[in-house]
Amino acid sequence: MCLWIEAEELNSANCKTRVQACTSIAKLRSPVNKDICNKLIHMMWNDWNCAVRHAAALALSELNEAREMHNKQYLHSAKLEEGPTAWRVEALILIGQLKIMTPKLLPTFLRCFNDDFVTVRKQACLTAASLMMKDQSILNQLINLMQNEPIWEVKVEAINALKKIGWMNTALRELLMWAVHHEEEPSVRIAACEALRTSDAKGPELQHFLQERYALEPNAEVQRHIKGLLKKHGYSLQADERKIHEIKLQVELLCTKHIITQKVLLIEEMGKQQQHKLLY
Template sequence: IVLALDDPVKRVQMAAAVCQYAMRTPNARDRDILQSTLKQGADSWVAAQCLAIDGDTSQAVIQRLLSQHFLRDAPSDHEQSMMLLSNISSKTTLVRSLLAEELNSANWRTRVQACTSIKILELLFMQDLCNKLIYMMWNDWSCAVCHAAALALSKMDAAREMHNTSEGLDSGPTAWRVEALIFIGQLNIMTPKLLPTFLRCFNDDFVAVRKQACLTAASLMMDDQLVLDQLINLMQNDPLWEVKVEAIDALGKIGWMNPALQELLMWAVHHEEEPSVRIAACKALNTLDAKGPELQHFLQDRYALEPNADVQRRVELLCTKHIITQKVLLMEERGKQQEQKLLC
């Protein structure tokens, strides 16, 4: 193999050098061959991998790994390139700098992939990169890029930087406020500075903002009493049934339950005019695992009196669930009694 390193055929030299790296016995001649191949040649991707595995963190190696990563017709190489770039990024900031350049690409798909790569690599917080991602999150013409930038920020400990974006919830057009709520949910952050502005969104004049506030509260699993009070208020008093449904769904997803909320959900199943609201209340009662003999009697009555077939099916499912639960509890109780008799 060592003799093949000086073979007149370049491909033979390359194959010999790769063998040396595979056997973990590389020498200076091997590196020269791979570095030469890296600059030009069909085997540059193989050369970059070998050099990266050997600990080479040069710009030429990183650029070749990135160029392979951004090739859309080579998806099988993405995982390998990300693994190598992840190792290199812990030793040099060059990966971050070169990825930041890709954020300026004219191709929106490249910008999305750059954001996704930053998220996967979980790069340490860097002010310049954070500022760029925040700008893209709010201003890029592509929604896909905006969302990808928001997700990348969520991995960069950028919550403190998001304070500056809270104005998006307080001013600007409706679409801007909705986008701000979406991004807050994607970033999975809620700070003391953001909370008061966020709470005002539940009382916004525009339906889209109120609905998105409910969705964001559910996404963040916000069991803060101030947020729960806003959701309960919308569930009871919003003039539009669509908002009531989102508020009820959010309460169910958050997973918070007490006797007062159970009563309100039962009231909604009984009295709300819109079937979709009654269905949402049934779903929430099921998700929140509501219990009690009063609920069982209520459900049996509603099943007999419910005029809407879809709502009736939901009530029937709840009735069946409670009957099965009662039977299981009864069987467990009888089992305990039998054990006690045997012990006596």
């Protein structure tokens, strides 16, 4: 009787009632029939109210029948390839809430990491983090965004997804260290530091790297995260003072007006010589 009442309320004109019905059905311990599953799936994709769509997705994620129904009938048409950008973003959100990925959907999902729109690429990373799948094709897409994405917000989400998935090897650790050293945006460097915290690797190379970055890092917030990494591994905050001093002198030397002027003049002279060769 209770299930029948909840099923009826899925058709209510009041969106709050529909949300409550989805929430209640998700908590029921009794089996849920195919008709209710179909209704929830239809609501997840088509209800006019965003809260209802998300509540239906969350309800489906709690039902044992959801994977089979979803795989057979709906996931292959997840609106990831057609329609407005907002549809693709919401489809990714719903898939993340369902925490279900199928062989039919995977190729379409992977293409979202290379979508023309930033919001889609960013949500693809967030969905990957929700799925927590150590599928190599998904990991490759995240690593590619971490290295080549022009928008720093997307880079941050790609790194955060790799951290949440919990996949770490020597190559990824080196890429994260590169990001801590070379990325211009502090938020990306911070995300790389946080991802490195999930690594259990220790050794002189990592110690020297972190100590040097701590001494040379210009951003106070990034420096605080590097300090946390040093403390986590039990390393001293002090590096080889002589080596650090030499590095700072080299940086200062390369930034002097005299050196910069010399480089500009050299580039101009090389340009003139190249032009002369082309003329004669």
